[in-house]
Amino acid sequence: MELSALQTFDQAAAAPRQKPSDYDTFLKMMTTQIKNQDPLNPMSADDFAVQLATFSSVEQQAKTNDLLTQQLAQSALNSMAGMVGWVGKEARIAAPVHFDGSTPVTLSPNPALDADKAVLVVKDSSGTEVSRTEIPVASADYEWQGLDSEGNPLPEGVYDLSLESYQGSTLLGSTSVEYYGLINEIRNSSSGVTAMFDGGIEVSTALVTALREPGTS
Numbered sequence: 001m002e003l004s005a006l007q008t009f010d011q012a013a014a015a016p017r018q019k020p021s022d023y024d025t026f027l028k029m030m031t032t033q034i035k036n037q038d039p040l041n042p043m044s045a046d047d048f049a050v051q052l053a054t055f056s057s058v059e060q061q062a063k064t065n066d067l068l069t070q071q072l073a074q075s076a077l078n079s080m081a082g083m084v085g086w087v088g089k090e091a092r093i094a095a096p097v098h099f100d101g102s103t104p105v106t107l108s109p110n111p112a113l114d115a116d117k118a119v120l121v122v123k124d125s126s127g128t129e130v131s132r133t134e135i136p137v138a139s140a141d142y143e144w145q146g147l148d149s150e151g152n153p154l155p156e157g158v159y160d161l162s163l164e165s166y167q168g169s170t171l172l173g174s175t176s177v178e179y180y181g182l183i184n185e186i187r188n189s190s191s192g193v194t195a196m197f198d199g200g201i202e203v204s205t206a207l208v209t210a211l212r213e214p215g216t217s
Contacts, residue, residue, distance in 0.1 A: 092210035094176040098199025101156035112165035
């Protein structure tokens with residue numbers, strides 16, 4: 001059973017795009033169709049012109065998309081190259097934190113303005129709460145010692161830290177806690193340029209709120 005002109009075009013357009021040779025393939029298919037068309041119902045010149053114009057438009061759009069993809073990739077590489085100097089610096093981020101089992105982590109808590117009590121809540125990688133500690137109601141840096149509710153050192157691992165702000169006994173809200181972590185690597189991923197921290201923690205560079213040299217405060 002012969003395919004109509006439009007059916008032939010639909011199949012050519014729907015097939016995975018390989019190389020510019022796709023256009024030559026389409027022309028060969030068109031030529032074959034013309035040779036084998038029904039002489040009593042031939043394809044009109046208008047249909048022929050429409051198919052050529054449509055396929056050309058599709059090819060042009062595909063090439064435009066390829067060019068945009070290349071430009072975006074180059075832009076990401078340029079952005080990554082500009083952030084190479086971040087490696088080895090400490091970045092302030094709101095993300096899970098890696099605790100090595102002994103070294104305190106510098107936190108940057110930000111309690112609610114009307115709060116008169118702030119509680120640091122720590123959960124392990126499974127989501128289990130392992131510590132709940134009242135800390136000063138201030139935005140000054142706070143050294144988290146990595147202790148559980150009994151005052152014992154927590155094992156090495158990745159922990160999620162949040163800050164609960166209270167006014168009296170009323171919970172005003174719970175927010176993620178920012179901390180300073182050492183940037184080990186800058187990567188270009190599918191989600192954009194990211195920074196890698198200890199414990200395999202990966203954070204978009206757009207979420208970094210401050211940079212500083214290690215050991216400064």
